[in-house]
Amino acid sequence: MAAAKYHGVDLDIRDFAAEPGEDSPSPATLARWLNSQGLIAKGMRLKWRYLIRLYNSPPIVLMFKDGSAGLMVGVNPEKRIVFLRDPLKGEGEPPIPVEEIRLRQAWTGDILLVKRNKNLSESEDKIDFKWLFKMVLRERASLRDISISSMIISILQIFPAFIVMQVVNRVVAFQSMATLISISGLLIVLSFYEILISYARREITNVMATRLDARISIHTYNRLLSLPLEFFERQQAGRLIGKVSQIYQVRDFITGRLMTTFLDMFTLIVILPFLFYISVILAWLTVVAAGLIGLIVVIFIKPLTYYYSNRIEAEMTRGSAMYETVAGIRTVKTLALEPSRRRDWDNIVAEVCKWRLSTTRMQNWPETLVMPLDFFINRGIILIGAFICITNPTAGVDAGAIVAFMMLGGRVAAPLVGLAKLMTVITEVETSLVQAGEILNNPTETKALTTGLRPKIIGALSFENINFTYPGGSSRALKDLSFSIPAGTMLGLVGRSGSGKSTITRLLQGVSRNYEGFLRLDGVDLREINLTHLRRSFGVVLQDNFLFRGTIRDNITAGRPGLTMEKVIWAARMAGAEEFIERMPAGYDTFIEEGSTNISGGQRQRLAIARAVILDPKLMILDEATSALDPESEALVNANLERIAKGRTMVIVSHRLSSLVNCDQILVMDQGEMQAIGTHEQLLETCEIYRTLWLQQNRHVDERKHSKKNEAQKPVITEGT
Template sequence: MAAARYHGIELDLRDFAAEPGESSPSPATLVRWLRDYGAVAKGMRLRWRYLVKLGYTPPVVLLFRDGSAGLLVRTDPEKGIVWLRDPLKGEGEPPVPVDELRLMQLWTGDVVLIKRRSDESESDAVFDFYWFAKMVLREKKGLRDIIFASMIVSVLGLFPAMIVMQVVDRVINYHSMATLVSLSGFVLILSLYEILLTYARQELMLIVTTRIDARISLHAFNRLLALPLEFYERQQAGEVLGRFHSIFKVRDFMTGQVMNTLLDMFMLMVVMPVLFYMSSTMAWLTLLCAGGIGLIVVIMLPVVSRVAGKMVRAEMQRGATLYETVAGIRTVKTLALEATRRAEWDERTATVIHWRLASQRLSNWVNTLVQPLNMFINRGIILVGAYLVLTDSDTMQGGALMAFMMLGGRVAAPLVSLAKLMESINEVTVSLGEAGAVLNQPTETYALTHGMRPVIKGALSFDSINFTYPGAANKALSDVNFEVPAGTMLGLVGRSGSGKSTITRLLQGVSRNYQGYLRLDGVDLREINLHYLRRSFGVVLQDNFLFRGTIHDNITAGRPGLTLDDVIRAARLAGAEEFIERMPAGYETWIEEGSTNISGGQRQRLAIARAVISDPKLMILDEATSALDPESEALVNANLQNLAKGRTMVIVSHRLSSLVKCDQIAVLDQGRVVDIAPHETLLERCDVYRTLWLQQNRHLEAAESSPSRGAARDDNHPAGGQD
């Protein structure tokens, strides 16, 4: 942790999860933990002679045999000593010099090297062709080797044509068996070299493209995770996924078509001088025909790209319909919406087919227009060459004609590929624009990686808070002022739209563009590291999502390093222990996708257990019990006092009966806090609260008053009595 802090990386020990059976953490486990926090870490084994030569380096972690570790801060190769510091002591503690003999008695030979990510700027850079080009150019060494191999393969590709020329002109014409034998041996050796080089080049391309693919995928997914929640709330999930997947079309273009075309251009650069040497007339004809093909493609480019863009957008809309149908399949089935969804799918499919057919027809037109020129390159050139052989045998011979035909095809192919590359650029530009509509949105990256990390106790202070949702005309919160000390159980009540959930959103840092000052333990919330803030909270929503996996995995989702005892304690606090123990597999019970094999109340209690397992100092329950059955709600409410011990709790609920035991209840109306006090005080002085209470508890008053009315009736009319 001390070595990571040197690079500005704050680690949370509660997140560390050792591998099963490890008595002390291995370098691989530590490296995996560090990488989860965005650090660049590497575990390795060093010998003393290499360790002592490290010189002045950032702190290096040395692992000791007893499971502890030390920080290597400096070395002196001449004296043969290294300076170590105890990571558990402060940075002001002076390091201790250690020689080889003393160190080797403790040190396992394992070290962990840590540094901050060098590509942090790339994680926030704009997704465009320049960004992709930078990703590709980071593989300079691999690209250099590929280019070198391609140049050699291109040169070797000339020899078959030259050998054919020699066979026709020398062997066949002069019936020279010796020349044939020597050429055969030469062909065999060249073929072997070409096979090996082609394999090596293909292997290098696979490695480079795989590394580029992995880097692009990681950056894109990290950017997706860094987008604020407000963005996802405004966008349709299916369209977000469709646009995100567009980036893989750009990836395939950059690592496939672009790279192959550039490699083909090397062949063109090698072949063209040879063709002009053989016959400048035929070379110019070949070049003009290939240029004509490229010109036709470029002319048709705007129309093709426009149709391709409409096809891409139509496919995204169809994908959004598919995702929405699958995600809401339970509602589709229960409300018998199959016909409605089928009609929408048919409409989307018809649009996709229309634009795909238009795109393919345009491509067919382009192919038809270029076919005469392509046929001339493949068939007409040989007639021109035969004419030159017949009319001027000194300039062109039969062997040279055969060689020219073999090499001429290699000229047209790269130029046609280059023209098609221009055609694909527009389609890729559309895909890049769609992906950029998602990935180029403002992210929370800076807030997630920078800011203060104070010790959180839970005192809250709202000072003149005003907040308006984007595009809204009215304020969601208007001049909100109140404060509560740490350890307070605070209830938030009010009519729908009064601003209760908005307050919880501000506390979680979901919305940060508010006016005024929201302080946590005296620190402005916007000055606190957002990742640290959210991990310090426990949040339970009205509709909680459980991941596909075991109950144990879901409860420890945010803290994978915690033990089964921690899981049981959290489940007991949430009132989930009793139903978990009744399940055949207990805490290893598998939860299906969508939590279809457990009830809504059980899902809610597991969410509460997941929130409390990290022992947060501040918990937010936003309508957490509204989806529970009466028995489960009573069980959770009974545990609220236990949950509240030692922490601040902010509870949003429409059911005022669940907030009676709160220390303070803030009553909101149209974005304003009209009163804040305990339950009994609010009943006496707050009209809004009293009205809400009477609306929800009118049946209790009727039940309490009915016996008295019955007793009065009995007093006035005794049984069996007469007037």
Template structure:
């Protein structure tokens, strides 16, 4: 707390979620928490002699053996002392001087270094080739070791060729068995060292790839979660997932072909001068032929890029259909939609196959045109070199020719690979663009990690609030002005499209592009830390998602450290206790994916219990009882008064009977407040409310008992 406050960040201890099996938070767990709060933290182990010299550093957190911690605010190496302060205290609290002996009795040796994140942290950088290169370059020590081993391997590549040349030119001419034996032993030793170095380099490359893969995976998932809800509402889930996975093609390119080719360039830089030493004419032939291969590839880059982009887009459309079919399998089966989906899948498959085949055919042309050039390097150069040996015009001997061919392949391979990298780069650039189309959207990171963290009481104020959805021609909220005291149970009613659910979206911080002022306890919502805001709310939607896991894990999803007593209390308030206790495993009953083993009403009551577990001061129920059967709805409605005790509640419902006991009911019409007041008052003075009430309760009027059902005009938003 004190270390964070030094950097201008206020932390809320209630947002901390430790590991379930940890008796006290570890440095790694604290690092993750502080990172989520917008700080940069690093845990390390230090010895006293280093700690006491850190006198000009910001506060350092010291981890103690009993699970607590202390903040080191000063150090004096001359007197061998450090000064500690309680991390939960204030700056006015006196610091305690501690020497090595006293500290060693309580200190684990672990420290936590904390600093404020830079304005343009790596997590907020655009996902492009520059960012990916930075991710790879963070492994400088591995890259250094890989480069060093490549240089040694390049030198070892030359020696066997030199030895073979000497064997052919000298040993065979003089029939010296002793020299041949010595040369053989040298070759065996060189082969052993080259094999071991190659193994070590491959191992380093694998470790590099694994680390880069982990960093990319963590980053893209964090970046995905930081995107606003509006982004996911506008884009197909299957398309989003397909674009995200395209980044792994880029990762494979960076740690695969690109890295291998650049490693081979070490060989090129060392071996190529030696080839010119053996025979300049043949060396120039190899270089010129590789240049021609590169020219052919460059010519075809444009057309290949076009077809590759179409192929990737078609694959994403097919993947989106697959995801949608699996996600909606229940609807698909119940409506017998298999024939239609099969037809659509066949069409998407045909489209993807057509573009993939077109891309493959276009890629086949440069491969076909460059094949004769590659063959010339391996065969034509040999024939020309043999002619030079026969004529003796260049002074080249048979041993030199064999040595040239041994090394020529090592030179030609990276040259050809480097030329073909341009072809691969086309697909990589397209894949990176696809991933960037998702990951480079504006995120909520700043709102999630900065801002005020006030203690929530629940008073709401709407002052001239206007809001329009992107692309809409009319306002969803138009000059909304209303004051809601803390502890009020507020009902929201109105016809479809009147703006009821829009109000709840603004309260949750889903949309912040409104004009005017929306205040919570006198503080504008846009100034409040978004994570703190959402954790302080309890939200129950019309269709709630339960995670695969036990009932207890689902209820404590946002507060995993809470006890079973807390779970039972929340379940009792939500009216879920009675059906949970009837289950064989009680609160440890496992909920399958899609909540297939519980009813819709049970799922809704578990969602209400999940919202209540943190005892929020403000709750939002957006059509929360619409999926309940009459018995379950009556049970939840009976508990609403108890649920709302001591907290502000905003209840959106098209069933006006569930809002009768609300302190206030706000009637909305076309984004404006038509009227606000208790149920009986609105029945007398608000025509819209009275009409909605009569439509839903006409069966209670004897005069209307044979009439047909009236449409429910208050449904949804």
């Protein structure tokens, strides 16, 4: 944090989540965290002789063997000492000079280089061919090595052709055994070097392809995570996944066909001049035939694009239907919807088959038209060469030249034909890129997640003339909402469905930021606060909570994997989950299946509450958090709410007014407007809406009390009265 502060970025250690199983954070873990916070960080291992040369560098983090770290703020190369400062102490503390021997005893050799990211545009770049080109260019070193090796291989491939030409023209013609032996030795040596360099090129190519694959996958996933929640709420999950998955089609193109064609082009550049040297006529025939192949492919690009687009759209619809069926399988089974789902699936599959067949038929035409030209390059050239050799002996085309041309011509024709056919693949890739871009090129939260203030959160809230309308909505969800509560307040939100209760919690979480007015947290405008810092300071429990596939302990510590077991037990106890966890066979190591099918809805809700409590947030939001609980569990959680609320602000949304009776303040909403705010007793007397809701939910209790009171007041009639 001290190194980040030097670059003007104020970090909060509570935002850091250690990797599971790490006793102390590694440089790689710290680098990933710092990179996510808007900095550029890189962990590396360094020797003393290189460390002491970093005298003009900003503060460098040195990792120590006991798990701690120090900040190197200066170097004196003449005296061979470095100056270290304790990052936990203030900047006014003088640095301590340390020589090599003392440093080696404590230093692991790992350092962390940190600098401010002045340009976050790369993570926001539009995903298109320009973006792909930048991705490839980042592998300049590998591209250089591949280019050099490809050039050498191409040159080595020339010699065997000329050697064979000499064998045909001289060795066979003059029966020279000595020449044959010397040529054979030369051919073996050249073949050995070609094999060796080819192996090295394949190794470099594989490494580069893997690095590109990893970079594209990571960039795509990070871009997806940086999209706002509002965007996901407007998208069909299956179609969204289908469109994003198209990026892997692009990845396969870059690391496969494009790379192969790129390497073949070196062969073309080097060998083509030698073809013209052997025979100008045959070389031009080869080039013209390959050009005609390219022309045929170009003609079919536009119709192929149309068919590819419709095929991809149909396939995404199929994927979406499959995802929807799997996600809603419980509803499908319980309502016996299998026949209707099968009918829908049959129609969708028929549509996919129609476009797939149409696409392959359209693709079959250029491939068929190209075949005669391809045959001409590989088979017809030798016949024309033989004809020239017979009819015009002075043309310089002899038997050896024909054999050499065939050896080299095949190597030249392949990249020319491959380059022409590549246009067809580019059409498909371009379509895939457009589909992925429809999702990934939407505005992200990257700037809000990596920049902004990081104030100490206490929990005081202030709404001033807040107006908010959902995207595409015709009416305002919140209208001139104004109220404020001090830190440590337990605030209840009540109202009929659609009154704006959940909208208030969305604004607090920063899910929607395009509101009018001022929403302040501890006096700071919410839109100026770093979004990651804001959300890590909140604990949120929703009506329908998602648990990840893993153990109960992993789910409770999802936001902070490094927390101790004592903390996990404390959070489970506060949420009322301890008793059912201890009854399970494996306790906290019980594995939760996908969809939480092996636990009840109430148990899932209590685990979600424990997951929110364990982060010790200063502000907690419970949006219908007890709606799925049975009366006993709800009473247990409500009894713990006062303990949970101690020292923090609570915002509780609930339709059950009985669970809000003990709130310090209750805000009554109706059609996006605030109707009243006060305690339970005050609202019963002053707010008609609250009194009506209370009577609707508790009329049976009041009637029972009233009947008991009437019976108690009845006169006792005795015999003889």
